[in-house]
Amino acid sequence: LNLKKKWKKKKKRRFFKKKRSFRRRLRQGDVIHYTNISFICQFISKQGKILLRRVNRLTLQQQGLLDRAIKQARILCLVSFREKNTLIEKKKKIEKKKKNGVKKQNKKDFLGNPQKKTPDIWRRKNPIKTSE
Template sequence: MDKSKQPFLKKKKKKRSFRRPLSPIQGKRIHHKNISLISRFISQQGKILPRRVTRLTLKQQRLVTKAIKIARILVLLPFRNNEKKLKRTKPTARTPRLRTRNK
């Protein structure tokens, strides 16, 4: 068989390995009393951040979620953050009116 009549052969590409950067809790123990570590994984509204944001493994995310829930039950963390309270800048002036019945 001539080389010109052989089917075109594609070269196989080597697979590239995908390595995630080191997670933020590398080597640290996840415990519900470690508030400084746990508070990194909570949003400003008090919600638990998802894995794609925190860059944790599935096992680490489960442990963090459990620790956050236990800390909330033990009142070490709030269930939600209520910092956005309405502030009155100026009291509204109310004028007293005479109420009369229409007959």
């Protein structure tokens, strides 16, 4: 009798995650339209892909409107097809460098060593031309 009890399978308890509400409430001012770029960009990944409905937590109708709006904005060049806001990010980096006063680094040769500065005599603005 004791052997049978030992070999009986124990029931495993499964841990379920609490289900959050599926719908994402949109604010009254947020309109899904191709001209509303700041709102549309929230639903685009870093690679420029449209996020899934499951990730966005939108209804089927809202996701359909969002897809059409993003595609229209891409065709009209309001949103890039690939990366998300790369031009804006590059401009911000350049502005930060200008504010911080970052100096240009010295040029390096193919081995990665900094190049030595040549004397001014060797650098001629107007090279001597030989007459033929």
